[in-house]
Amino acid sequence: MATRAIDSRNTVSAVAADDRRRWFRGQAFWLVAPALLLLVICLGLPLAIVTLRSFSEPQWGWQNYAWFFGTPVNLTVLQRTFAISAWVTLVCLIAGYPYAYVMTAVGPKMRLVLILCVLVPFWVSGVVRTLAWVILLQDSGVINSVIRAVGLSPVKLIRTQTGVVIGMAQVLLPFMILPLYSVMKTIDLRLMQAARSLGASPARAFAQVYLPLSLPGVYAGAIIVFILALGFYITPALLGGPRSTMLSTLIQNQVLSLLNWGRGGAMGVVLLIATFVLLALAAPLSRQPHKTGSRR
Amino acid sequence: MASPSTRGAAIDLKSVSKHYGSFIALDKVSLHIEPGEFMTLLGPSGSGKTTTLNVIAGFTEVSSGSLDVGGKSVIGVPAHKRNIGLVFQHYALFPHMTVSRNVAYPLTLRGIANPDREGRVRKALDMVKMADFGHRFPSELSGGQQQRVALARAIVFDPPLLLMDEPLGALDKKLREWLQLEIKRIHRELGTTFVYVTHDQEEALVLSDRIAVFNQGRIEQIGTGRQLYDEPETLFVGKFVGDSTILRGAASTSGNETAIDVAGRKVAAAKRLGDGAKPVMLLRPEKLSLARRGKGGQDRNTLPGRIGEAIYLGSGSKYEVVLADTSKAIVRSTLDAETFAIGDEVDLVFAGSDVKLLADDENADFTLT
Numbered sequence: 001m002a003t004r005a006i007d008s009r010n011t012v013s014a015v016a017a018d019d020r021r022r023w024f025r026g027q028a029f030w031l032v033a034p035a036l037l038l039l040v041i042c043l044g045l046p047l048a049i050v051t052l053r054s055f056s057e058p059q060w061g062w063q064n065y066a067w068f069f070g071t072p073v074n075l076t077v078l079q080r081t082f083a084i085s086a087w088v089t090l091v092c093l094i095a096g097y098p099y100a101y102v103m104t105a106v107g108p109k110m111r112l113v114l115i116l117c118v119l120v121p122f123w124v125s126g127v128v129r130t131l132a133w134v135i136l137l138q139d140s141g142v143i144n145s146v147i148r149a150v151g152l153s154p155v156k157l158i159r160t161q162t163g164v165v166i167g168m169a170q171v172l173l174p175f176m177i178l179p180l181y182s183v184m185k186t187i188d189l190r191l192m193q194a195a196r197s198l199g200a201s202p203a204r205a206f207a208q209v210y211l212p213l214s215l216p217g218v219y220a221g222a223i224i225v226f227i228l229a230l231g232f233y234i235t236p237a238l239l240g241g242p243r244s245t246m247l248s249t250l251i252q253n254q255v256l257s258l259l260n261w262g263r264g265g266a267m268g269v270v271l272l273i274a275t276f277v278l279l280a281l282a283a284p285l286s287r288q289p290h291k292t293g294s295r296r
Numbered sequence: 297m298a299s300p301s302t303r304g305a306a307i308d309l310k311s312v313s314k315h316y317g318s319f320i321a322l323d324k325v326s327l328h329i330e331p332g333e334f335m336t337l338l339g340p341s342g343s344g345k346t347t348t349l350n351v352i353a354g355f356t357e358v359s360s361g362s363l364d365v366g367g368k369s370v371i372g373v374p375a376h377k378r379n380i381g382l383v384f385q386h387y388a389l390f391p392h393m394t395v396s397r398n399v400a401y402p403l404t405l406r407g408i409a410n411p412d413r414e415g416r417v418r419k420a421l422d423m424v425k426m427a428d429f430g431h432r433f434p435s436e437l438s439g440g441q442q443q444r445v446a447l448a449r450a451i452v453f454d455p456p457l458l459l460m461d462e463p464l465g466a467l468d469k470k471l472r473e474w475l476q477l478e479i480k481r482i483h484r485e486l487g488t489t490f491v492y493v494t495h496d497q498e499e500a501l502v503l504s505d506r507i508a509v510f511n512q513g514r515i516e517q518i519g520t521g522r523q524l525y526d527e528p529e530t531l532f533v534g535k536f537v538g539d540s541t542i543l544r545g546a547a548s549t550s551g552n553e554t555a556i557d558v559a560g561r562k563v564a565a566a567k568r569l570g571d572g573a574k575p576v577m578l579l580r581p582e583k584l585s586l587a588r589r590g591k592g593g594q595d596r597n598t599l600p601g602r603i604g605e606a607i608y609l610g611s612g613s614k615y616e617v618v619l620a621d622t623s624k625a626i627v628r629s630t631l632d633a634e635t636f637a638i639g640d641e642v643d644l645v646f647a648g649s650d651v652k653l654l655a656d657d658e659n660a661d662f663t664l665t
Contacts, residue, residue, distance in 0.1 A: 194388035196375040197353060198402035198449065205376075208401075212392050 047272075054265030064266035074250065078270070081247040084164060084236070085229035091169040092176035092225045093218065100180035100217070104187075118174045126171060130235045133167040134158065137239065159241030167239045168232055175228060176221040183217030219285050227275055247271055304332035304489035305366035305456035307352060312361030314347055321347045323513040324361070331456075334483050334490045336500040339510030340536070340662040345493045348510070349459050352491065354378045366456055381450035381458040381488075385465045387442040389434035395421070395445050396430035402453040420452035421445075423482060440471045447479075451486060460492045464499065476502050497537045501525075509533050512659055525580070528652065532660040534578040541584065541625040543577040543599075544656070554653055559620035561599055565653040573655035581628035583650035586615065588634075589641040597651075599644040601625065603636045617644055 054064050068074050103114045121129060136142045137157040144154040157163040187210060195205035233248040240246070247267060255264035307329040314322040322344045329335045337345035350356035351363060354375030363370055370378055389398050399420055403413045421427045424444040434442055443463055450458055460479075464472040480503055483490050494500055500507045501521040509516045509524065509532070517529045521537075528534035535542070545557040554575050555564040569575050589600065604624065605616035615636060617625040625644055636642060 188386070188388070190384065190386060190388050191390060193355060193375075194382070194384060195390075195401075196355075197380065197382035199376050199379070199405040199453070200401075201374075201376050204405065209390055 050261075050265040051269055052265075053261045054263075054269050057260075057262030057265075064262045065270070067263060068266050068270060074267070077245055077247055077250055078274075080161075080244070081230060081271075082274075084161060084168070084244070084246060085226050085232075087161075087165045088168045088172060088229045089176075089222050089226045091165060092173050093222060095169065096173055096176035096180055096221065097214075097218070100177050100184050103177075103181050104184045105189075118177050121170070122174060126234050127238075129171060130167055130238045133163075133170070133235075133239055137163045137166070158239060159244070161240070161244040164236045164240045164244045164246075167235045168229055171232075171235055172225045172228055175224045179220040179224065180214065180217040183220070184214050187213045215285075219282065223279065223282050226278070230271060230275055303454070303456060303487045304330075306331045306364075307335075307457065307489065307491070308362075308364040309348070309351075310362045312348070312351060312363060313359045314344075314351065314356060315359045320513050322351070322358075325513075325515055327508055327515060327518065329489060329491065332487045332489055334480075334492065334503060334505045336492045336494060336504040336507045337510060338494060338497060338500040338507050338536070340495055342512075343510035343662075344513040345495075345508075345510045346461060347513075349461055349491065349493050352457075353380055353382055353459055379453070379455050381453070381455040383443070383446050383450050383458070383460040383463045385462040387434070387439070387446045389442055389446055389449070391434055393433075394430065395426065395432050395434070395437070398434070398445060399430075399449045399452050402449065406453060416452055417448075420448040423451070423485070424448045424478070439467055440475060443467065443475070444478075447482070451482070451488070455488065457489045457491065458486075460490065462494055463492075465494075472499070473502075479503065501537075507537075509536060511536075511662070528578065528654065530660070531576060531578070531654045531657045532662070534652065534654060535660055536662060539581045539626045539628070541579040541581070541627075542623070543579070544623065545621065547575045558599055558623075561620075563597060563599070563651065564648060565651040566648070567653045569653065569655055576654055576656045578652040578654055579625070579646055579650060581614070581626045583646055584625060584627045585645045586617070586627055586629065586634070586636060587643045587645055589643055591643065597646050597648050599625075601642055601644050603638050603640045603642060606636060606638055617642060619644070 055061070057064070099114070099118075103111055106114065134141075138144075139154065139156070139158065141158070143157065147154055157166070191209050191213075192202075192205050195209045196202070200208065231248055232246065233252060236244065236246040237249050237252075240249075251264045251267045251271075254260045254267065307327070309325055309327045311324045311326055312322055313320070313324055325344065325348060327335075327348070337348055339345045347356060351358055352365070354370065354373060354377075358371065365378065365380070389395075390401070393401065396417055399417045400413055403416060408416070417430070418427060421430060424447050426441060426444050426448060429437065429441065429445070434445070437445065447463070463479075464475055467475065476499060479490075479492075492500075492503060504521060506518060506520055507524055508518045511532045517524060517533045519527075524533055524537045528537065531542070534540050543556055543558050543563055545559070545563075548555050548557070549568055552568055553564055553566055554568055555562045556575060556577055563577060565577060587598075599619055601617040601619045603615055604618040607614040607616075609628075612628060612630045612633075613635060615627040615629070617627055619625055627644070
């Protein structure tokens with residue numbers, strides 16, 4: 001009886017949704033038109049031009065791509081770009097996961113403070129933040145002064161891959177924390193109590209109940225951070241050295257220093273395609289199995 | 297498999313208190329539950345019944361007092377090592393697991409492998425009549441179905457004690473009544489000790505062997521439903537369990553008799569209270585009858601009043617009678633009794649032996665949420 005009541009309610013709302021959809025089909029285009037126009041002019045068009053020039057400069061053909069894959073340095077940098085992005089994603093996940101969890105567990109006031117701590121760096125320009133890291137990480141910087149003061153030998157941080165990862169992880173951390181938090185806040189903490197009552201230790205209750213339910217947030221955050229990290233420019237340029245160059249620096253070099261738009265464009269297209277391939281591989285992971293269930 | 301009588305665990309709470317700062321959630325609660333008994337903790341919200349359940353489950357540490365389950369102290373034992381089944385009002389099924397995996401979860405934790413595990417899962421789902429739903433996800437089930445799965449999950453590992461925290465609170469009345477009978481059947485078949493928390497006194501009467509009535513962190517009375525209804529020891533129990541009419545007025549005592557003056561009429565009971573207690577009288581609706589004004593005889597146990605509300609219940613009628621001192625009496629009459637309309641002048645008639653004399657208590661009022 002109760003089931004039937006729910007079913008009929010679903011039917012009513014389905015009809016209403018259908019009506020809405022019909023109305024939208026006529027009107028919706030005009031609502032998205034401004035954003036669509038902006039995207040076409042500011043993203044689609046430049047992208048098309050860059051792609052075109054990668055095939056047309058200096059003459060028509062595949063020469064820029066042949067050059068890219070034929071030059072070992074380029075492949076090393078491409079590989080390094082993916083490796084650094086993976087490290088940044090991992091560091092963000094390790095730092096962001098417990099932070100996002102605490103955000104769901106504290107009271108509203110403390111939560112506001114924690115959200116502000118995530119967002120305030122957003123309001124400071126990336127250049128300023130990166131320069132701050134230069135001061136912290138340099139050989140005579142704050143971190144090494146502290147290390148020397150406790151009597152340990154100083155660590156090389158600036159112009160190393162480690163320094164780049166630290167700086168990028170700090171800048172990208174909010175993109176991990178916010179999707180994690182938005183998923184975690186929907187997890188019913190009473191499920192953990194239920195797991196405990198059934199005999200699960202707190203660690204097992206976390207691993208078998210909380211963690212699986214938080215995975216959509218993990219995937220979403222990891223994909224966003226990884227993709228943003230792939231195209232990062234300022235932070236690796238300022239914190240990195242020749243042995244930690246990322247692809248974006250090479251592109252900048254080709255386009256702005258050597259004025260070789262063809263090669264720069266080809267590198268951009270390679271990065272874009274690599275990103276799409278990765279997204280396509282990761283997409284099935286972020287699907288929530290219990291939402292679709294056996295109705296699939 | 298052990299016989300039902302040895303499968304349930306006895307529970308012994310002795311002088312258990314729980315303080316949150318200056319707030320006293322439990323005030324020296326003592327409660328003994330027999331093995332295999334169906335004990336209901338009944339009370340309004342905030343009365344301490346859920347705190348007591350959480351203390352037994354291991355989610356709440358006691359401030360003082362002792363707690364034995366199955367003859368052993370469990371103070372300091374973490375919840376996951378107590379081996380106690382627990383059913384929540386909000387079902388608490390794991391949304392990322394199918395029904396079968398939910399029910400198998402406590403067995404997996406205990407290292408029980410297939411085919412034993414599969415067999416026990418099927419048996420538990422059979423018991424709650426959900427055997428055909430094993431492959432479904434919880435989001436595909438109705439509330440009543442989810443709660444039956446939660447029940448299967450809580451009994452699949454044969455715990456000697458099952459705790460239920462308002463398990464039917466989120467369901468509609470018809471479904472609730474049917475599941476009450478199901479829970480009663482499962483209790484009978486398992487022989488496990490059941491501790492059931494509810495604020496619904498009718499549900500408590502349907503289900504329980506005994507009921508502990510909670511109010512403001514204390515137990516007011518422990519007894520069978522009949523004992524609580526027929527012989528309430530406190531005014532709170534009298535008002536909370538079943539409908540009641542409370543008579544108040546200037547009291548006088550002579551010998552072993554107490555009388556109360558209700559707007560000029562004396563109502564007497566053959567009992568005396570201890571010194572300092574202010575007497576009130578309680579009458580159950582079935583013990584009252586109505587007669588047209590002047591037809592009820594002039595003996596001491598009639599009170600004049602006017603019908604304030606008349607409700608037809610199918611099996612009879614329920615009247616609210618406004619007495620001369622503006623207090624209200626609840627009367628339930630059978631189908632064949634004379635019927636009255638709102639505004640009719642009537643006499644309220646009762647036998648002196650049906651009057652319960654109790655001590656007045658300003659904490660006897662409650663709100664249901």
